[in-house]
Amino acid sequence: MGLPGDTNLELLHYIGSTDMLWAGNSNELNAAYAADGYSRIKGSPGVILTTMGVGELSAINGIAGSFAENLKIIHVVTATGRAAQEKRIMIHHTLGDFHDHRIYAKMSSPVRVSHCYLDDETTAVAGIDRVIRECYIYSRPVYIYVPVDMVHKPVPASALERPLFLNRSSNSNAEEAALHTVLSALYSARNPVMLVDALILQFGLKPLARNLLELLKFPTFCPFMGKSVIEETKPYFYGTYNGRFSYPGIQNSVEEDSDLVVHFWPLPTDMNTGGFSAKINPKKLILIQENKVNFKGQAFEGVYLESFLTRLLNSLDISKVPKIAPLSLPAPSPPELPEIQETQITQAYLWPRMGKFFRSDDIVFADGGTTHFGLQDANSPDITYNMQNYWASIGYALLATFGGAMEKRDLIKSKTEGWNGVKGEGNGRVIFITGEGAMQLTVQEVGSMIREGLDILIIIINHGGYSIERCIVHPEAAYHDIATWNCKYMLDFFGASDGTARTHQARTKEELEAILTRPEFEDPKGVHVLEIFTDKMDFPWRLKAFGQAYREMKGT
Incomplete structure (x- = not known):
């Protein structure tokens, strides 16, 4: 995704000579949005190519959205040559009094997890590999800065033979302790509830989460942002839990009637919590997050979600899982339906x-x-x-x-x-x-x-x-x-x-x-x-x- 610009034309020529697909956009903000959507469906990074300054700053809103919502984006910014940067030439796309050709890279620093400057062909490959790996493991944007005179520099092809290790290993002792704690809680629960949230999707864990929910068949809800993590026609799915913005009976079922709430990857934003009205007693809440598990004030650090979900599935003893009766909730009907003509689309x-x-x-x-x-x-x-x-x-x-x-x-x-x-x-x-x-x-x-x-x-x-x-x-x-x-x-x-x-x-x-x-x-x-x-x-x-x-x- 992206737009052609004076500093990226040579790089674009290489893209056109390979089997990679260039999908040009109308402006850089649109390109950032498009890369985000591609990443949501593909799972691998969406790539956006912009020119320095005017292009990258136009894209920064879209990149920030991907950062906030944990999407994999590789932002490639092409810039003036190294000599022009060193001399601080007053070239177009630079700021009047500064002439710092890299000042824009500093502006995007808060909305990326890693970056590299390709200033040296001897370190360029290692830098690219590093940021790609961090893009995957953190599922957030990264930034690659390419001076125009580096585009044609050859680098060793042997580097492509080295695999990138994209998984993180959990602390084995902490994971074992968390696994024992969670399994014990699941086996002993009498009124358990499951909550599955949006970041399950961003990290590609929907199949694992669905397999676990299908085995447990505990009453399951999705917060606002977790829609479609679970198939909504399943008999154990009861709708959207969004604090006081929930259908009648749902908030009480989650917050009052349950004795255990297992929340996969909570994202406690205003929208996702019904304006912060979602209130679950921490004494009965298991939080299974990106890199830790929390229960009753105890934190098991260094436990990564994919590894933990996999072990939880493999360790679950179905014979010990309690059979939970279906919830009895009022039929879903929005409150205060307006009086409108019968034919009008409401x-x-x-x-x-x-x-x-x-x-x-x-x-x-x-x-x-x-x-x-x-x-x-x-x-x-x-x-x-x-x-x-x-x-x-x-x-x-x-x-x-x-x-x-x-x-x-x-x-x-x-x-x-x-x-x-x-x-x-x-x-x-x-x-x-x-x-x-x-x-x-x-x-x-x-x-x-x-x-x-x-x-x-x-x-x-x-x-x-x-x-x-x-x-x-x-x-x-x-x-x-x-x-x-x-x-x-x-x-x-x-x-x-x-x-x-x-x-x-x-x-x-x-x-x-x-x-x-x-x-x-x-x-x-x-x-x-x-x-x-x-x-x-x-x-x-x-x-x-x-x-x-x-x-x-x-x-x-």
Whole structure:
């Protein structure tokens, strides 16, 4: 991913002469978003190439999002030659009074885990290997700085024969003690609950986690960001645990009625905890994290999650696992359903309908805003669901969809299964759901989707402006409004040819039902757009609850 620039043209020429694929983007921020989406589906790093200064700084927001949410990204920055850097030549893309050609690398330091400067051909290979390894083991962005005069320097090919060791070994004594403690707690529990969170996905541990949950069959919930870690049609899955933003009965089942809560890789953000309203007694809480296990105030340090999950699965004695009765919860129904015309598309109707529209093996990307909150009510079959809920940069998901669809196409060509069980074969679709406000930030990359011949369904929820902000304060204020676009001309504008792309609009339930059953939505070829119109004052019930919590949190 990336853009051509004056300092990276020579490096780009090498990419073009290999079997690597260059997927150019409209700007560097979009490229960073796309690399993030590619990494979510591929599992290996998404790579972004930018020029120094103007390019890398444009990308930094996207890189920061990948850092916050533990995505593997390799950011390659090409720069002026070493002699020009040493002389601090006042060349374009440098700052007026400083002429430090590396000052931008310092700016991105907080949003990467490792970096290397390729100043010396004798150390370049070792530097590249080091940062790639750290990109994998920490699942976070790294930075490689390439002076333009280093591009053609030969390095020993023998270095490619040395394998990179990408796993970390647990402290064996601590892991053994943690294993004994957790197994004992599981065997003796009478009302256990399992919570599986988002970072299970980022580290590729969904198959391991699912295998464990299938053996235990304990009541299981996902926090807000953990959607699709577990298949939601399983009888032991009971929905989203999000503190006071949960369906009736869920918060009590987790916090009050349970005698043991096992939480895999908690991410205690405001969004993921119902505005910090999730409160679990630490005396009954097992936290299984990236590099340690905590229980009853005892921390088992140096215990890495993949190793620990593998040993837990292999050590589990099914005969000792208690049989837990199904939970008795009220039927899920959002509180305070609005009084609206029967034919109008409402938030309460829309999101459960989306859940029925999804099918197994679909890859779904959701942008920030209404979609994040609404899709929690879309109980789905075995989909791969992707959202950037922690960093929450709106406009992100359109590009993440582009990157994810690029990898999906590769999986189809190779007929292989990818990261976290994503399938190349089968009838899974790539679906992008967004509000019209988020879409307007990065919409130009629809042209890249068309250029690459990708098969994508774009669903735009048009609710007349910025819903999250409108829900928080002063809902009628003009600053929540945005320009009204005529999206039915969007695909033509971005270069779609007749027959490869279509746009549909739905203003009533009847229109929406008819569109969702059309052949191009069952088996999309090319880019297809569905624009759904809802009332601007109709919010998903979780979004209304979040708005209230946000108002209460101001000043904390």
